[in-house]
Amino acid sequence: MSNVKALPLLEPAVEPCCPPLNERPLTADEAERTAVMFKALGDPVRLRLFSAVASHEGGEACVCDISDVGVSQPTVSHHLKKLKEAGLLSSERRGTWVYYRVEPAVLTAMGQLLTKAATA
Amino acid sequence: MSNVKALPLLEPAVEPCCPPLNERPLTADEAERTAVMFKALGDPVRLRLFSAVASHEGGEACVCDISDVGVSQPTVSHHLKKLKEAGLLSSERRGTWVYYRVEPAVLTAMGQLLTKAATA
DNA sequence: TAGCTGTTTCGACATCTGTCGATCTCTTGC
DNA sequence: GCAAGAGATCGACAGATGTCGAAACAGCTA
Structure with missing residues (x-):
């Protein structure tokens, strides 16, 4: 599989990608990048998977623990x-099992995007 | 034609729909409802429209102001x-123009869903 | 080495989604 | 009443997305 453009943004790049939504209208480019993260949480199954990982002890879980x-x-x-490509999760193989873990910085950025917009 | 509009599900019901994502795994029903809101912000055009409304003075804007x-x-x-159906915006007609306004409570709920998950 | 288990990838498919042009509704103004 | 402008709705269509079974891949253990 020689897909060259496979991984666009697997570098989470925890930078403040996103000015608060009420600060100024987002540019097309900002919106494009930010929408990827929201879209990742915009599916019920992904939301359950993410919540399962996030609520697991240590903020990480084996795939076998959350597959139900x-x-x-x-x-x-x-x-x-998909969640990994959006930068919300990272994965690591340990022997037989693969563990997924939340990326708290990205989560914080998304949260502030919303809460700052709500409180300002 | 009667004045009674359709009004399918435009009652946002700003209740705390969502426990923090790291508190416990979301149920299928919780995930279904929560995903609607994230999905609404998961499109670049919608994100720009929402940001345009949110950054406008008073948190509301005429459609004609944000259509670009x-x-x-x-x-x-x-x-x-779509944003309205997700409960993120509400609309009101004033004469010729229609104004859209952000629903801060829903925004706060979404933000806390994420930030509480990030900091806990 | 072979076999078993956990996870990912592949290929295919039905459905959902974003987009447009055309048209309709509502309000204002003449 | 009629025309014009602002938005919403309709119908159609291409492309994206979620889903599955089958197969491939990666470690463990005998």
Whole structure:
């Protein structure tokens, strides 16, 4: 599989990608990048998977611990990949199992994007 | 034609729909409802429209003020409807123009969903 | 080495989504 | 009443997305 443009932003780049939504209208480019993160949480299955990882002890969980969300195992893997590509999760293999972990900085950025807009 | 409009699900019901994502795994039903809001912000055009409304004075704006996002007028209307159905915006007609306004409570709920998950 | 288990990738498919032009509704003004 | 402008709705269409079963891949253990 020689897909050259496979991984666009697997570098989470925890920088403040996002000015608060009420500070000024987002540019097309800012919106494009920010929407990727929101879209990643815009699917019920992904939201459950993410919540399962986030609520697990240490903020990380094995795939086998969170696969019970009502879809097939390949679909779980597909959604975890999406969350990873959006920078919300990172993964690490430890022997037989693969562990996914939340990226708190990205989460904080998204949260402030919203709460600052709400309180200002 | 009667004055009674359709009004399918435009009652946002600003209740705390969402426990923090790291408190416990979301149920299927919680995820379903929460994903609607994130999905609404998961499109670049909608994100720009929302940001344009949120950054406007008073947190509200006429459609004519924010329509310059590079898509046709029907598409703008379509996206504003999506944001409204997700409970993120509300609309009101004043004479010729229609004004959209942010729903701060829903925004706060979404933000805390993320920031509480990030800091805990 | 072979076999087993956990996870990812592949290929295919039905559905959902974003987009547009055309048209309709509502309000204002003549 | 009629025309004009602001938005919403309709119908159609291409492309994206979620889903699955089958297969490939990666470690462990015998």
